[in-house]
């Protein structure tokens with residue numbers, strides 16, 4: 478009987494080395510307009526290391542360079558942080574914000590490629606994925622930075638927050654399109670509840686405090702746990718310099734939302750928020766998977782179902798709905814619609830907690846209610862499907878979904894390019910290794926800043 482941690486086996490088996498490969502084989506036709514880099518992060522401890530929690534595994538970024546219909550290169554690199562060499566997060570001087578796994582997400586803003594992990598400062602990478610070092614916005618960022626910052630598609634601003642298990646619990650930041658922090662404010666009324674993601678609308682910032690909060694007795698290395706006494710709340714804060722003082726917190730049903738698909742104001746001025754959410758049982762199944770404890774799901778997201786909150790500021794009420802029974806995670810949209818009402822949402826489907834169902838790339842049409850799934854096949858697992866708009870697109874779903882599929886039978890991976898409209902496969906790029914299942918990533922077009 479194996480005692481290997483689930484997050485070191487199967488699709489999650491870490492890569493043991495760093496590769497660079499050029500001139501990759503392409504099946505089908507890569508749209509020439511896909512000229513840029515797909516960069517994706519994962520937790521990938523060095524050989525011989527068994528982290529006590531999946532999230533404690535060192536970050537490794539995988540990049541695929543496409544240009545004019547060709548796949549020029551693949552490379553993977555560990556993010557070289559002090560934590561990669563064992564530096565502790567907690568020191569005698571307090572938290573070391575540079576002791577990061579930098580293993581959760583990777584984004585580009587104002588010409589900087591940043592590997593992110595929520596308890597830390599970002600780490601800047603070169604376009605070829607070498608580590609430059611911790612980045613603190615020229616000395617102006619003194620808190621941790623969420624792994625889920627939001628680029629406002631209208632202004633180009635980067636909205637983000639730093640959360641902490643001790644006061645100040647929540648600090649909100651805005652960097653302008655040039656990357657300079659122009660606004661920072663402590664957010665009143667926040668607690669030590671876990672805040673992994675958030676949302677922005679055209680006029681508001683939406684914070685989510687679920688039922689998972691700081692738990693110093695949790696011994697997995699990630700000191701959080703479900704607490705029935707922790708009030709679940711959504712905080713709606715007007716955007717702008719004086720917004721923090723006007724935040725309003727709304728009580729909601731117990732739950733834990735890991736990722737927001739999007740939020741927006743509807744025509745009646747209500748705030749709509751959607752994202753995959755777990756209840757207490759789902760959280761425990763998930764946490765047990767992440768820590769390797771008994772009583773876990775087949776995957777970390779086996780009981781995660783999309784939830785919708787409709788907050789009516791005028792009435793002071795919140796209506797809540799479960800949108801779909803399918804177990805999904807990694808919600809994505811056409812980010813040109815970030816903060817505005819979107820019609821289409823994409824996600825990855827997972828087997829449910831009974832092991833039923835399979836992996837696929839899901840598309841929801843929120844107008845017709847249609848759900849479409851691109852099945853990836855037996856023993857294959859897709860990564861977060863990143864939406865890239867087509868050149869000159871006039872429809873919201875005129876574009877591509879990019880997903881890296883881990884194939885256990887072939888011990889190989891392909892980058893799939895799907896037509897986001899019908900989910901048909903347009904191209905598959907052969908990668909020189911099986912890419913470890915991981916977390917989030919971004920498409921960085923050459924036209925980026």
Ligand SMILES: [Fe+2]
Nearest residue numbers: 624673736917
């Ligand atoms: Fe995340």
